[in-house]
Amino acid sequence: MIRIVHAELQRLLRKRTIVIAAAASVAFAVVATLAVFAAAKESGPPAARGGATLADLAAAGGGTEAFAVGASFIGFLVFVTFIALIATEFSGGTFRALLLRDPHRLRLIVGKLVGALTVAAGALVVAELLSFALSLAIAPSKGIDTGAWFSIAGLGHAFGNLGTAFAGVVGWAVFGTTLAVIFRSAPIALAVGFAWAGPFENIIVDSWDTGYRVFPGQVLAAIIQGGTPEISLGRAVVTGVVYVGIAAAATTTLLTRRDVTS
Amino acid sequence: MTANTSAVSVHGLTKRYGDRTVVDGFDLELPQGVVAGFVGPNGAGKTTTMAMLLGLVRPSAGVGDVLGDDITRPAAYLPRVGAMIESPAFYPALSGRENLRMFATIGRHPAERIPALLDTVGLGDRGDDRYRTYSLGMKQRLGIAAALLGDPALLILDEPANGLDPQGVHEMRGLIGSLARRGRTVLVSSHDLSELEQICDWLVLIEAGRSVYQGPAADFIQSSGDGLGAVPEHGHDLDALVAVLVSDGHRVDVVDGRALVRDDDLAGRDLAASVNRAAHRAGIVLVELSPIRTSLEDRYLALVQGADHGGDQ
Numbered sequence: 001m002i003r004i005v006h007a008e009l010q011r012l013l014r015k016r017t018i019v020i021a022a023a024a025s026v027a028f029a030v031v032a033t034l035a036v037f038a039a040a041k042e043s044g045p046p047a048a049r050g051g052a053t054l055a056d057l058a059a060a061g062g063g064t065e066a067f068a069v070g071a072s073f074i075g076f077l078v079f080v081t082f083i084a085l086i087a088t089e090f091s092g093g094t095f096r097a098l099l100l101r102d103p104h105r106l107r108l109i110v111g112k113l114v115g116a117l118t119v120a121a122g123a124l125v126v127a128e129l130l131s132f133a134l135s136l137a138i139a140p141s142k143g144i145d146t147g148a149w150f151s152i153a154g155l156g157h158a159f160g161n162l163g164t165a166f167a168g169v170v171g172w173a174v175f176g177t178t179l180a181v182i183f184r185s186a187p188i189a190l191a192v193g194f195a196w197a198g199p200f201e202n203i204i205v206d207s208w209d210t211g212y213r214v215f216p217g218q219v220l221a222a223i224i225q226g227g228t229p230e231i232s233l234g235r236a237v238v239t240g241v242v243y244v245g246i247a248a249a250a251t252t253t254l255l256t257r258r259d260v261t262s
Numbered sequence: 263m264t265a266n267t268s269a270v271s272v273h274g275l276t277k278r279y280g281d282r283t284v285v286d287g288f289d290l291e292l293p294q295g296v297v298a299g300f301v302g303p304n305g306a307g308k309t310t311t312m313a314m315l316l317g318l319v320r321p322s323a324g325v326g327d328v329l330g331d332d333i334t335r336p337a338a339y340l341p342r343v344g345a346m347i348e349s350p351a352f353y354p355a356l357s358g359r360e361n362l363r364m365f366a367t368i369g370r371h372p373a374e375r376i377p378a379l380l381d382t383v384g385l386g387d388r389g390d391d392r393y394r395t396y397s398l399g400m401k402q403r404l405g406i407a408a409a410l411l412g413d414p415a416l417l418i419l420d421e422p423a424n425g426l427d428p429q430g431v432h433e434m435r436g437l438i439g440s441l442a443r444r445g446r447t448v449l450v451s452s453h454d455l456s457e458l459e460q461i462c463d464w465l466v467l468i469e470a471g472r473s474v475y476q477g478p479a480a481d482f483i484q485s486s487g488d489g490l491g492a493v494p495e496h497g498h499d500l501d502a503l504v505a506v507l508v509s510d511g512h513r514v515d516v517v518d519g520r521a522l523v524r525d526d527d528l529a530g531r532d533l534a535a536s537v538n539r540a541a542h543r544a545g546i547v548l549v550e551l552s553p554i555r556t557s558l559e560d561r562y563l564a565l566v567q568g569a570d571h572g573g574d575q
Contacts, residue, residue: 003367003370004368007365007367007368010363010367011353014356014360016355093348093349093351094351096347097350099317099318099342101340102340102369108368117270160381259313259318260322261313
């Protein structure tokens with residue numbers, strides 16, 4: 001397993017990939033932080049779903065609040081990225097070629113998943129640090145006292161936000177991998193994934209609140225946000241684990257039973 | 263290496279997709295150290311058979327072993343097998359060298375061999391270029407290099423010369439020959455029968471998923487016997503020439519205005535003398551009397567078409 005993760009990191013940690021990941025992290029941190037601070041109101045409900053008030057930003061978790069709010073948009077990006085990464089392995093024949101070096105199919109796919117998630121984790125850490133630094137720079141202009149950010153509670157919020165964001169990313173990555181394994185074609189898997197996680201879920205939840213608690217995409221989004229008014233973090237984690245377990249079981253079954261013909 | 267033990271020994275290998283049987287009770291005994299040509303028409307089941315040997319496709323039925331390990335446990339023998347099946351597959355954004363390094367990491371192969379392997383396949387000066395910039399022939403060469411990463415005892419190559427220029431084909435022939443000299447067993451499929459004839463000392467013929475012939479290549483090619491091509495001075499004498507040759511007990515086919523003559527008892531100079539005497543007796547002057555060597559392609563076509571066409575086509 002370790003050598004497969006190592007090989008995947010060899011592939012991913014190249015100058016071009018690092019530059020793209022770093023640029024994405026910077027863009028995410030800048031946009032999320034500026035947007036959250038710009039939209040923050042003195043009091044009352046947040047300006048937008050998942051937004052923050054000035055009081056929220058002055059609290060212990062204020063330093064990473066912008067990261068936490070912005071992270072809810074990362075999931076879909078991770079989803080389509082993993083679909084493309086894994087499906088291309090099948091359609092391009094590289095999965096077949098790698099199986100000739102290591103015929104343990106499950107080990108191979110898990111190793112690739114772990115390798116890519118390691119890179120994703122690194123990008124999340126960079127994004128959170130950048131967002132914190134930007135928040136620190138912007139806070140005085142909004143009259144926000146940042147003293148609480150450096151408390152133990154603030155550190156706990158930072159790790160908590162990073163943890164929930166990464167948990168959601170893992171879920172989206174597993175869902176993306178499952179679709180890629182099912183369809184073995186990037187365009188088809190992307191079309192199905194895009195349609196489901198994009199319009200389908202979001203249109204239905206507009207008229208059916210229960211969808212926030214049962215649809216996989218909504219559940220993972222709730223995990224990344226640390227819970228929502230519709231579903232608590234604890235319930236979202238339990239539901240998400242069930243969904244990820246089902247997806248992993250489907251992936252395992254297909255991988256081990258199906259012939260590798262392309 | 264001797265031919266006492268088999269590198270590959272499978273029996274009743276079968277692959278069905280629904281009602282369609284792609285490989286049908288295929289038996290294969292591949293002695294160690296041979297270069298075996300795997301020949302068959304498109305759709306005969308060559309690639310599926312290779313994929314089953316490599317653990318990519320699960321057989322519907324059949325038993326056997328590869329390099330002494332059971333075919334159901336490819337993990338046990340794949341580290342000693344190098345393979346390129348269907349077409350070479352690498353990461354387009356990585357260089358040839360980076361691709362090989364990644365494959366070496368996954369296969370626990372020593373990365374120190376990579377520069378030498380790139381030189382071996384003629385990519386020494388293009389190893390740092392991205393794979394996406396490679397020509398088809400260069401991709402094939404990199405595929406061969408990847409197959410050789412583990413210094414394998416058995417090499418399974420599916421159409422390795424596909425896309426190679428004549429120089430590349432020549433080098434591929436030399437490479438396979440050198441592997442054979444080092445005792446490696448090679449199973450290579452190709453549609454280029456003249457190429458296979460030059461590099462293979464063993465033949466495996468498959469048609470409609472079934473084994474048609476397995477054994478020494480020379481035995482297969484020579485099983486119809488070589489013959490002579492006789493051309494009369496005047497075209498209208500051809501029928502008379504055939505008649506007199508047949509009456510003398512020779513086997514004769516007519517192809518492209520010449521009589522192709524074979525005889526179970528006579529060959530070479532004796533057969534030439536016999537043909538010449540028969541023509542002289544019939545008052546026919548021959549303007550050409552030349553030896554016809556049966557090629558692998560001739561024999562293969564005769565076999566799969568169900569009729570032996572004899573000599574040159």
